[in-house]
């Protein structure tokens with residue numbers, strides 16, 4: 001039976017917060033059942049932040065680390081950066097030819113965002129931002145994805161993706177593109193600790209990368225029932241943000257907590273302690289997994305490449321007999337010179353291990369190149385391999401789309 005296909009993405013906003021875990025949980029869960037593509041939507045970031053790209057690279061890295069921490073497995077799933085697979089831009093252009101501007105102007109997120117940014121004195125009524133849903137449709141359709149795990153705020157875009165797919169199929173008499181459906185997360189929208197929408201820019205978020213100290217600070221700052229001034233006052237859980245968190249994350253003991261609050265037999269400190277603990281239980285395993293990717297060694301990287309190779313061709317002997325050792329040495333030399341690193345001895349050893357592993361048939365020549373391109377950094381390597389995996393599928397779809405459109409040269 002052929003697997004279903006998932007594509008989903010997030011804009012690289014740097015540090016994700018616990019509100020994102022609902023979507024990430026779905027991503028992680030689907031990896032066995034579906035062929036998964038998880039994408040850093042850096043082009044989508046440019047639609048509004050075209051004038052501010054200094055942090056784009058670092059934000060991408062941090063977000064991917066959060067994903068890995070949340071259980072995204074870069075062996076099972078292709079993790080890649082949108083702009084690195086040029087076919088996204090290409091399909092976006094093809095689709096843009098037949099999409100009426102009125103569809104895009106009618107999109108609720110368009111008006112809403114233009115107004116939001118307008119309030120901050122920024123005009124985002126650009127050609128690119130108007131096309132936001134077209135770009136998103138391109139992302140999804142390139143992989144012929146049938147299921148898209150997202151947050152509720154993305155539903156209008158998915159609806160539009162279906163319309164765009166239908167229109168393409170109708171115009172060019174093809175059934176190339178499936179109409180994808182959304183998959184929503186388990187948790188409802190999590191409010192920020194002050195009750196407003198959770199957002200890094202409001203400083204009311206609990207970041208996935210928070211230390212225990214930071215989690216404590218934020219849970220202590222959570223708003224309780226404003227009417228409950230003294231410990232002896234009875235409280236009303238319905239207007240309490242701490243309680244909202246209990247409802248979302250710790251819902252077994254709700255009734256007793258509510259009763260105790262209404263009769264003033266429990267203090268807000270008790271609730272906050274519990275919420276703190278729930279957050280910690282959720283974040284601790286994420287921190288651990290993340291650290292494995294941050295503190296990785298050459299052996300980790302090698303193991304990763306080997307797993308990927310086995311996925312493609314389990315029985316293949318990697319030593320194809322065409323070893324050109326001087327080529328590898330030369331590549332390594334260039335790398336060493338460009339890296340600006342002083343620890344030549346360490347690098348020399350590393351270079352020898354790479355050559356030995358290649359000779360022993362443990363990694364391929366392409367792997368050697370990838371390791372050098374990635375500067376032996378795990379996140380870089382994951383993105384390079386993700387780009388390869390995504391690119392293969394994307395170029396196949398583009399070929400078919402071009403054929404359907406009679407673009408033959």
Ligand code: TRP
Pocket residue numbers: 007008009010011041044135136139140148149150154
């Ligand atoms: N628009 C999405 C967001 O803001 C990110 C995104 C871009 C996306 N392309 C996608 C999500 C394709 C799902 C599928 O979070």
Ligand code: SF4
Pocket residue numbers: 224225228235236237240241242243257261262266267268269271272
């Ligand atoms: Fe909220 Fe708990 Fe305080 Fe009641 S006791 S107001 S539920 S924090």
